[in-house]
Amino acid sequence: MIDIRAARADPDAWRAALARKGAAEEFDALLEADRERRALLPRIEELRARQKLKGKPTPEQLKELKSVKAELQALEAELEQVEARFQELLDIVPNPPDPSAPDGFTEEDAVELKRVGEPQELGFDPRDHLELGQIDMERGAKVSGARFAYRLGETALTELALYRFALDRLVGKGFTPVLPPVLVLEKAMYGTGFLPTDEVNLYRIERDELYLTGTSEVALAAMHMEEKLAADELPLRYAGYSTCFRREAGAAGKDTRGMFRVHQFDKVEMFVFCLPEHSREEHDRLLAIEEELVGELGIPYRVVNIAAGDLGASAVKKYDLEAWFPTQQRYREITSTSNTTDYQARRLDVRFRREDGGLEPVHTLNGTAVTARVLLAIMENFQDEGGTYSIPSVLEEFGALRKGAAGPG
RNA sequence: GGAGGGGUGGCAGAGCGGUCGAAUGCGGCGGUCUCGAAAACCGUUUCGGGCCGUUAGGUCCGACGAGGGUUCAAAUCCCUCCCCCUCCGCCA
Numbered sequence A: 001m002i003d004i005r006a007a008r009a010d011p012d013a014w015r016a017a018l019a020r021k022g023a024a025e026e027f028d029a030l031l032e033a034d035r036e037r038r039a040l041l042p043r044i045e046e047l048r049a050r051q052k053l054k055g056k057p058t059p060e061q062l063k064e065l066k067s068v069k070a071e072l073q074a075l076e077a078e079l080e081q082v083e084a085r086f087q088e089l090l091d092i093v094p095n096p097p098d099p100s101a102p103d104g105f106t107e108e109d110a111v112e113l114k115r116v117g118e119p120q121e122l123g124f125d126p127r128d129h130l131e132l133g134q135i136d137m138e139r140g141a142k143v144s145g146a147r148f149a150y151r152l153g154e155t156a157l158t159e160l161a162l163y164r165f166a167l168d169r170l171v172g173k174g175f176t177p178v179l180p181p182v183l184v185l186e187k188a189m190y191g192t193g194f195l196p197t198d199e200v201n202l203y204r205i206e207r208d209e210l211y212l213t214g215t216s217e218v219a220l221a222a223m224h225m226e227e228k229l230a231a232d233e234l235p236l237r238y239a240g241y242s243t244c245f246r247r248e249a250g251a252a253g254k255d256t257r258g259m260f261r262v263h264q265f266d267k268v269e270m271f272v273f274c275l276p277e278h279s280r281e282e283h284d285r286l287l288a289i290e291e292e293l294v295g296e297l298g299i300p301y302r303v304v305n306i307a308a309g310d311l312g313a314s315a316v317k318k319y320d321l322e323a324w325f326p327t328q329q330r331y332r333e334i335t336s337t338s339n340t341t342d343y344q345a346r347r348l349d350v351r352f353r354r355e356d357g358g359l360e361p362v363h364t365l366n367g368t369a370v371t372a373r374v375l376l377a378i379m380e381n382f383q384d385e386g387g388t389y390s391i392p393s394v395l396e397e398f399g400a401l402r403k404g405a406a407g408p409g
Numbered sequence B: 001g002g003a004g005g006g007g008u009g010g011c012a013g014a015g016c017g018g019u020c021g022a023a024u025g026c027g028g029c030g031g032u033c034u035c036g037a038a039a040a041c042c043g044u045u046u047c048g049g050g051c052c053g054u055u056a057g058g059u060c061c062g063a064c065g066a067g068g069g070u071u072c073a074a075a076u077c078c079c080u081c082c083c084c085c086u087c088c089g090c091c092a
Helices: A004-009 A011-019 A024-051 A059-092 A137-144 A153-172 A186-192 A217-222 A276-297 A343-348 A372-381 A393-398
Strands: A111-116 A176-178 A203-205 A210-212 A227-230 A236-245 A264-274 A301-305 A317-325 A330-339 A350-353 A359-361 A363-371
Touching: A004 A011, A004 A024, A011 A024, A024 A059, A153 A176, A153 A236, A153 A264, A153 A276, A153 A363, A153 A372, A153 A393, A186 A210, A186 A217, A186 A343, A217 A236, A217 A264, A217 A343, A217 A363, A264 A276, A264 A372, A276 A301, A276 A317, A276 A330, A276 A363, A276 A372, A276 A393, A301 A330, A317 A372, A330 A372, A343 A350, A343 A363, A363 A372
Parallel strands: A176 A236, A227 A350
Antiparallel strands: A111 A301, A203 A210, A236 A264, A264 A363, A301 A317, A317 A330, A330 A363, A350 A359
16 A cells, blocks of 8 residues: 555645556545545544543433434544445555656566576477477366366476476575465455455455465465564565465457466465665665576566556566567566565565664565476477476476476376 | 364453443553663554645544444443364264
8 A cells, every 4th residue: 555644745746756657546535535524523623522521421411422422423424434435545546656767557668677698599399388298188177177287207307397496596696485375364465465456467365364375476465464573684585485376367369278377386485575775775685686687597588677657556667578489579578576665564564774773664675586387498409309308407406307298298 | 073262452451331442560662861782661552534735744434254133322241253271073
């Protein structure tokens, strides 16, 4: 949620920034609800003050108190409605974008920052991951439905090596490795901003009122919810490894072949809690780490700066790292890192204490280290004419075999 | 799954219809004392919000696991839910 007092103090600047996310009207409505709320509050507080009494009331006082109560109940009912509307708007007004996020509302409005590595001239028709790896989508569909994959044999080992490689590198950079829960309470989903807006993309366990997380970001961010951190323990940097679950509700018909877009995949995620004055540099640092990992693997990629209107509600700025996929003849997203400043921290109520004693929300950031998609990029980019692919040597020590086997197992 | 106990300030722990945002102890912070420190003593020490004020601050409201109810009035009484602890059973 946004800082309503800051917004109230400088409404024009906030409105202009939010307009770039297409949320100017919601912002206006929020300010209006805020005004109504603040008109009502003093009246209620005054009545509550009158209601207070030490000791037993006299009959005359009792009569007076009963009339105060009636008046109070009417105003409180009114306030309840106003507050509900205020809260509803506060839930949906997004974090205003950083000035350095480009204008625009679509994927195409993203600005390319750089390209690294040359896509290889293969000189033959490239095979995709289904032809190169031991991946069984048919049985996945039989057992779990569309968009579920079995990875077998060497493919399974190589995928695991990839996660182990990423965790190893992150631990070397001071990240704490975490195996988090993947089922979380509603308040964790709400606090991280996936609810109420992304409800349709979440798997929900109705019987136990739990949600399956679409990224370990949720459990990592919520780990410190309702906590007061000490300034000197920041930044806290975590590297979570977990399976991720997504309904992909808006993606019908998109990326339907293979395991490029599935309901269940695995991911190593970076998550940082830091001081507000450090979040920009932390964001650049997360991007640098993503580049380093993909660079070590030798995958050709580009970096894009996502347009303001294409950002999620929480992010003020987002970089995507896109790998070259020979069969698609284009760059596709493999990692993404966002600075969510104090937006998540406010919702989750994660604060820290300054030297002078003041409590304020921390800043939070997230970034993908690797996902199964990186494996697909490895397969496609390092394949040979015979239908096998070579594996980056850095993965060998983590249990990947030197050569991938050809064709499904 | 069964039986019992409990959730109050940074921690421990009282309070069990009004004078309680809350005794007391510990811890923290400031001070006195001291060459310095310890001890002792004095003071201070929750969070959120509204309004007033340029600031310093003032003032009022709310919060005793969460939500609802009773009452003029709830930490205190009633209901529902959540969480924690102990024992037993079950599973790993």
